[in-house]
Amino acid sequence: MKPHRLWIALLLATIALIFLTTPMTSRLMVRTEKEIQTLGQEKEARRVKIQQWKDDALKAEELSRTIQTYEIEKYLAPTDRNKLAEKLGPLASVALLTNFTFSLDPAVKWENDKNFPDIQGITQSHLSFEANAPHDVSLFSFLEALSHMAGRMDVQEIEIKRTNQDEISANNLHAKVSLLWLSNCEKGKNP
Secondary structure (H helix, E strand, C coil): CCHHHHHHHHHHHHHHHHHHHHHHHHHHHHHHHHHHHHHHHHHHHHHHHHHHHHHHHHHHHHHHCCCCHHHHHHHHCECCHHHHHHHHHHHHHHCCCEEEEEEECCCEECCCCCCCCCCCCEEEEEEEEEEEECCHHHHHHHHHHHHCCCCEEEEEEEEEEECCCCCCCCCCEEEEEEEEEEEECCCCCCC
């Protein structure tokens, strides 16, 4: 084979190689660009998440100056409904309430979709009770004690009637009270 034919063959082989590898190179470039774009999106998502964490940390620091740890635990700690029920009788006795009866409805998912649609794990229960009291201070001290229990107690309805018109006794007043108890779910349970 003559040397100039060898050079022509190498030149033709190089041209053929260029034409054959161009589609493969362009596919590789497209794939690489897609990966770069995906990595860019992931980077942006991580940047946003990190910024949210920083904002949350700043907000938590700001709130820590205005809200005490016990208040956070009161509203967010999982509650045990049975323990609440066990505490009601002794609290009523301390507040000088007599003939104390109560009912605590089963917990259901908190229905407040307008303001906080993404909140999970908050339950609501209706707590109602009837009792006799010597005076209104006893009744309101019992309600104050309830307000310090886990969760949040909102008075829905209260009816107080005077029972003894003529004499002062331990049963001067009869009260019917209905409350809405908002609380966090017990651990491991979902409403």
